[in-house]
Each structure stands twice: as structure tokens, then as C-alpha cells.
Amino acid sequence: MLSMLGVMMAIIVVTGVTNALHPPSNAETIDPTTLHLGGEFAESNLGTAREPDGSVTVRMIAEQYSFVPECAQVPANTSVKFRLTSPDVIHGFLLPATNVNTMVVPGFVAEVRTSFDRPGVYAMPCNEFCSYGHHGMWARVRVVPKNQFPDLSADERTNCAKQ
Amino acid sequence: MSTNLDVPHTSAAAKPEHVAAPIDTQRAVELLKEGPIGALLLSGISVGLIFIGWLLFYFVLFIPRGSVG
Numbered sequence: 001m002l003s004m005l006g007v008m009m010a011i012i013v014v015t016g017v018t019n020a021l022h023p024p025s026n027a028e029t030i031d032p033t034t035l036h037l038g039g040e041f042a043e044s045n046l047g048t049a050r051e052p053d054g055s056v057t058v059r060m061i062a063e064q065y066s067f068v069p070e071c072a073q074v075p076a077n078t079s080v081k082f083r084l085t086s087p088d089v090i091h092g093f094l095l096p097a098t099n100v101n102t103m104v105v106p107g108f109v110a111e112v113r114t115s116f117d118r119p120g121v122y123a124m125p126c127n128e129f130c131s132y133g134h135h136g137m138w139a140r141v142r143v144v145p146k147n148q149f150p151d152l153s154a155d156e157r158t159n160c161a162k163q
Numbered sequence: 164m165s166t167n168l169d170v171p172h173t174s175a176a177a178k179p180e181h182v183a184a185p186i187d188t189q190r191a192v193e194l195l196k197e198g199p200i201g202a203l204l205l206s207g208i209s210v211g212l213i214f215i216g217w218l219l220f221y222f223v224l225f226i227p228r229g230s231v232g
């Protein structure tokens with residue numbers, strides 16, 4: 001029994017150290033009361049942006065009770081960086097088929113990197129209770145094949161939210 | 164079922180042969196000498212299966228999904 005425990009702990013420590021597995025620990029602060037007025041999380045900057053190195057960055061706001069934009073479009077087999085923040089209470093987000101599972105705390109920016117192997121539509125629930133409408137707070141991530149993802153200029157943002 | 168305590172009755176577990184197969188003491192000592200091997204085997208197999216399941220989840224599902232930090 002103890003040896004099994006020892007083996008499991010050793011596996012976790014060794015793979016954690018060699019694969020740099022750790023919870024996202026960057027503590028980046030932001031003013032939650034002025035998100036909508038300008039800066040990185042102003043509405044015109046939300047959605048998917050193309051980075052110079054070919055990766056994409058998705059910026060979203062998690063608020064009671066929706067993600068904005070509620071549908072993010074990303075290319076498959078590409079490094080995707082999600083940056084989220086909240087203007088009100090603590091939310092969470094979880095991306096199926098990835099290891100992304102983190103909290104979105106007002107006053108901080110949550111940043112995670114992942115990639116999607118398979119195209120499809122993934123449901124992204126808020127998995128931190130945020131009051132009455134929490135159970136209905138879902139976003140979607142639409143993963144399209146790399147060649148179907150639009151070529152975005154530096155200022156362009158895209159999303160698949162219903163207009 | 165009558166609960167009248169004045170009426171004599173016998174319990175269904177009154178005689179040894181009602182509750183256990185007859186066995187003589189020497190045979191019982193022989194069998195009990197080895198301890199609860201069967202129970203240990205069963206619990207060992209269960210724990211082993213769960214351990215294997217943990218390893219599978221960790222190496223086949225979690226590690227391939229990579230670091231997010």
C-alpha cells in the first residue's frame with residue numbers, strides 16, 4: 001500500500017519536474033472596474049487574435065452569466081493562449097480534451113496555453129459557482145482545421161458568437 | 164408473528180447445525196492457521212486494479228494533454 005503511494009508520488013514529482021507541469025501561477029493584475037473602458041479587454045479586442053509567431057490568443061471576459069464572446073474560433077494543431085478576466089465574481093473555465101481547468105478571478109488575468117488536435121465544437125463550462133445563472137454559463141470553442149482559419153491582420157479579431 | 168412472551172418458543176438459531184456447517188475443532192484450527200488469505204487476495208486485486216487505472220489515466224490521458232502554465 002505504502003509502496004504504491006510512494007510510486008504514485010514519485011511519478012507525479014518526476015513528471016511534474018521534467019514536463020514543467022504546474023498550475024498556472026502567474027499573478028497578473030488588472031482593474032476589474034474599468035475593463036470595458038479600454039485596454040486589453042475592451043470589447044473590440046476580445047476574441048481570437050493572430051500572433052506574429054503563428055499562435056493565436058483568445059481574450060474573453062467571464063461575467064455573470066456568460067462568457068464574452070460566447071463562441072471562440074481557433075485553428076487546430078496551433079498553440080492557443082487563453083486570457084480571461086472577470087469584472088464581477090470568481091468564475092472558472094474548463095476546456096474538454098485539454099488540461100485547461102482554472103479560475104477566473106476579478107482583479108487578475110488568467111492565462112493558459114493549450115492546443116486542440118481535433119476540429120470540432122467544444123463546450124466550455126464555467127466550473128466555479130458564480131450565483132443564480134451559473135448552470136447556464138457556457139461558452140463554445142470552435143476548432144477549425146488550420147487551413148480554414150481566417151488570415152487575420154494584427155488588429156483583427158474573430159469569434160463565432162451569434163450576432 | 165406473535166410477540167407473546169408467555170408462550171415458549173425456540174429461536175431459528177437455537178441449534179449449532181442451524182447456523183453453521185458442522186466441523187470439528189482440529190479441522191477448524193488447520194483452516195484458520197493461514198489467516199484471511201482469500202480476503203487479502205480480493206482486496207489486493209481491487210487495489211491493484213485501481214492502481215493500474217490511475218496509471219492509465221495519468222500516462223494515457225493527463226500527460227499527453229500537456230502543460231498549460
